[in-house]
Amino acid sequence: MKKIFHAAAAAAVLAAATSCEHKDLCYDHSDAVDVEVVFDWCNAPDASPESMSLYLFPAGGEALRYEFTDCRGGTIRVPVGSYEALCLNSDTENVTYRNAECRETFEVTTRTADLLSGLSVLGVLSDGVPRVDGTESERVILPPDMLWSDYAESVELKPTAGTPTVTLSPEMSICRYTVEIRNAANLKYVSGISGSLSSMAESLYPGVGCDATCKTGATIPFDAAVSADKSTVTGELFAFGCPSARKTHTLTVYAVLSDESKWYYTYDVTDQIHSAPDRRDVHIVLDGLPLPKPIVNGGGFQPDVDDWQSVNVDIEM
Template sequence: MTKYFRYIAIILFLAATSCSHKEIICPASENRQITVLFDWDHASGAAPEGMTLYFFPAGSREQIWRYDISGPNGGPVELPTGSYRMVAFNSDLPGIEISGKDSYSHISANARRASSGDYIASTGMLYGTTVSQLEVTPCGVRYSDSNGTVKECGQSIVRCHPDSLATAFTLLFKSVSGLERVASATAILHGMAPGIKIADRVPEGNGASLPSQLAFNTAGHEMTSGATGFYPADAKGITLQLIVACNDGKTYSHNFDITEQIMNSPSKHNVIIMIDNISIPDGEPSSPDDEIGGIDVGVDGWSNIEIDIGVTLP
């Protein structure tokens, strides 16, 4: 019987001292190193040269932390223990300016403005990701992923999934007659958003104009170009302006309403605009039936313009 009670005592002792009953004691340290890793499964093929990370503390008067990490994979950063919200985006785009860096909800990416008017430069593809709740503790990290799932990691690893924040616009003019008379051509998207709020991925504003130079395929009767910018905040009244400078020194302009193509695009990250069956004017356009701002507008939709349309982009 004594031996039996001895076994019971040993079992109770082991149960009392097992890991499940121990209080976890974390090392006391104000600053902790965490590792932010980027998984590019939402943006296959992306390989930015570097990423910029902003950590906004929960306290309004606390310091905002910024880190620049080279390469697309992420890396270690050091933060004081506390609560944060994080924004990260690629840092290799000269066509982008960052504003609102004082808060998580205000930080925005903006296309650089041209020398005049509402023209903006092509931004290049912007990628971004956020962590809305991040707790840095002496024992590791606790954070909410993009699906709202709370994750904890004793190794202090935060995994993020950047996605496209900008839109790649592909412009295709097919079955173009009279292309042999064209010396150069420019396409301008009117009604674009000049910027986007990174945290909630909402485009800001309308009315920006995004120009791009067209390349010719004379044998195939096609003109193509590509530009990257921000999807319109309000996809209504979006127009594509085609400006052609002909070999005879005359310049013509034609506007196309592309609202329906924008709204019906299956993706907001990759939009293809197609204009089919157009004819470049041979000489003066048809007799004008209206006059707008000193520009004769012919019944065939072409305008003969005599102004300098050059735009110096930043």
């Protein structure tokens, strides 16, 4: 929704003055004004970021950035003029910014990640790890931090008798995905397990909207955990959502067993993601993870522990 803020000039008395003293004051306008910035958390009442950034984009000029340690806002001094505005929390570790010169091109993405970071303690390397067909070229990225943002298309700042106020209402700008794989077999033999979700949006344009994602897909790894009763695998990750170009989303589970064999399971979760009741809080539920029982005492077939054994798991609809 387009938002317009006006800090109207209240200088009629000065304009009507005729004495030299008052005339000097009339022409001695300040080039900047104090502005009260208010971050209204009505759209995210539970949010409490440690810091916020406000970007003001003047027409034809360089963007101005203001930092707030109080998530409710504060007072800043701004050159008079017309601006577009963007705010987002800055207490993040994984996110990076690109093309930050304009509101509409301001892009939030994250740093490149290791696909098997969750298995690094076992010395398992990502080199040569199989990828889902068609996603081999996708960048592997860290999941974004929690992000809240809002923007305004027009902010008019002029000299005024009082302090003008600019109010922005940040809302949750990323999506949360939880994963639950029930009836998993032989989890007691698992030495390490992790997952990834393919073809998620690589970046977000918060100055356009919380749904304004790029067309490029990225793969996001996540840590997985085994339940106490050794029957369920769970995981959780944040993402920017789905790319603006519709893609197929594959959930992959990487598991290393006690015999050092490595197993790779894929599930097509496109329908669960696209048909979720709440696109910002998606719960993916899968049934069955057919991990084998490790081979002991040389009996039976033992795979090469240096190779990944691939298994595609069909989902019953």
